[in-house]
Amino acid sequence: MKLITIICYYYNGIGTSELEYFINSFLNKSRTSMYHADKAIVQIQERNVAVDKPLLTYFKEDLKKLSALKQDYERLHLLLTITEGEGFQHKAFVTNMYGNMLNDLTYFSLYIKKRLNKIPVFIIDGIDENGYFFQNKEVNKASMETFCRSSVSENILSKVMANDFYLSIFYPKIDGINVQDAIARKDKFPVYKIEWNTKSLLNYADYVLQEMNKNALNTRCKAFSNFKTLVNYSNKRVAEIINKIPTPRALHYFMIELITEMNNDAGDATTPFIASFENVHNAYEKAYEHFNRFMRVNQ
Numbered sequence: 001m002k003l004i005t006i007i008c009y010y011y012n013g014i015g016t017s018e019l020e021y022f023i024n025s026f027l028n029k030s031r032t033s034m035y036h037a038d039k040a041i042v043q044i045q046e047r048n049v050a051v052d053k054p055l056l057t058y059f060k061e062d063l064k065k066l067s068a069l070k071q072d073y074e075r076l077h078l079l080l081t082i083t084e085g086e087g088f089q090h091k092a093f094v095t096n097m098y099g100n101m102l103n104d105l106t107y108f109s110l111y112i113k114k115r116l117n118k119i120p121v122f123i124i125d126g127i128d129e130n131g132y133f134f135q136n137k138e139v140n141k142a143s144m145e146t147f148c149r150s151s152v153s154e155n156i157l158s159k160v161m162a163n164d165f166y167l168s169i170f171y172p173k174i175d176g177i178n179v180q181d182a183i184a185r186k187d188k189f190p191v192y193k194i195e196w197n198t199k200s201l202l203n204y205a206d207y208v209l210q211e212m213n214k215n216a217l218n219t220r221c222k223a224f225s226n227f228k229t230l231v232n233y234s235n236k237r238v239a240e241i242i243n244k245i246p247t248p249r250a251l252h253y254f255m256i257e258l259i260t261e262m263n264n265d266a267g268d269a270t271t272p273f274i275a276s277f278e279n280v281h282n283a284y285e286k287a288y289e290h291f292n293r294f295m296r297v298n299q
Contacts, residue, residue, distance in 0.1 A: 001088045002095075006108045008079040009063060009097050012070050016078050023082065037074050040081035055089055056080050065098035067132070102155055109165040121166040124151065126249075128172040145177050152183050161188045170194075198243050202227055205251055224274075231258070231275045238277055241284050250287070257283035 004023055011019045016037045024034045043050045052060070059076045063069065083092045097104060105122070112120045128134065133144045151169055160167050171177075173193075180191045196204075205227035213224070224230045232238050245251050261279040275283075 001083070001086060001091070002104075003108060003111060004082060005079060005092070005095065005097065006104050008075045008082075009066065009069060010105075010108075011075055016074050019075065020078060023078070027082075027086075035078060035082050035085060037078035037081070040077040042077050042080060053080065055083065055092060058093060062097050066101070068130075102159075106159055106164060109159075113164065119163060119166060121168070124167075124169040127170065139174055141174070141176050144174065148177060152189060157183075157185060157189055161185065196247055201245060201248070201251060202242075204248050208251070208255065229274065231280055232277070235277060238275075238280050241280050244284070253287040254283055257286040 004026070007023065008019070013019065020034070020036055027035075029035065042053060042056050044053055045051075056073075056076060059079060060073060063071060063073075063076065083089055109120050112118055127147075133140050133147070148171060156167065159165060167189075180186070183189050183191065209224060209227050209230060228234070231242060233242060245254055258275060258279060261283045262273070262275055265276070265279065
């Protein structure tokens with residue numbers, strides 16, 4: 001149950017289907033006894049008013065303290081029904097996840113390492129999206145530096161050097177914050193500077209397109225050979241817009257908006273259906289609000 005609690009808190013996937021499959025397999029549940037988040041009874045009646053069960057409220061309050069984690073209560077609904085089904089309610093009420101992150105992740109890592117013969121990999125990304133560090137176009141440098149230094153603390157470095165787990169952390173480059181000097185063992189915890197240019201970003205875009213092409217095989221869509229063809233990169237005005245996209249994450253925001261733009265025009269499109277200048281321009285403008293922080297960081 002401790003492992004299941006850790007997994008439910010830290011799971012960051014979309015929905016709970018994969019999480020349910022893993023946990024039900026872990027508990028060796030049959031088809032008729034499987035746990036599902038959407039079947040959890042999460043509320044009770046108090047004075048003719050529906051309120052959350054006390055244990056669910058307890059889980060929610062604990063998760064709120066872990067502000068860096070995805071605040072998705074569907075995972076907690078799954079944890080609730082498992083806890084009740086396994087008769088673990090009393091123990092759950094005295095279990096706190098907040099304040100025990102390093103111990104819990106180490107416990108999880110050692111189980112994966114010893115029982116499954118695999119070494120887990122932790123990737124900390126999206127720091128430059130965090131509203132706590134970046135508000136109103138300003139950087140909270142004091143908090144950012146404290147976070148950076150704590151993430152490479154001696155306790156964590158010792159776990160990495162013991163091969164209990166692998167750890168990769170992606171920080172934005174910001175003047176006045178020097179992460180590298182905080183690392184005592186650079187041979188065990190190296191720092192690499194990642195820089196994206198137009199060529200490398202287009203190569204990454206081709207990789208993303210290959211994944212999208214897999215879906216095209218089963219639809220009326222035609223697979224494109226490369227990203228440049230899809231967005232009509234030969235058009236100079238289009239190329240100027242694409243060249244402004246600074247990072248892979250920014251590209252993902254752009255692609256989400258571009259898909260919407262192109263879908264809106266699909267009914268009247270001719271063959272082959274490639275993005276128009278208007279599609280690219282509109283997608284970039286809509287995505288800009290999402291990734292302008294990345295643009296400021298990289299300027």
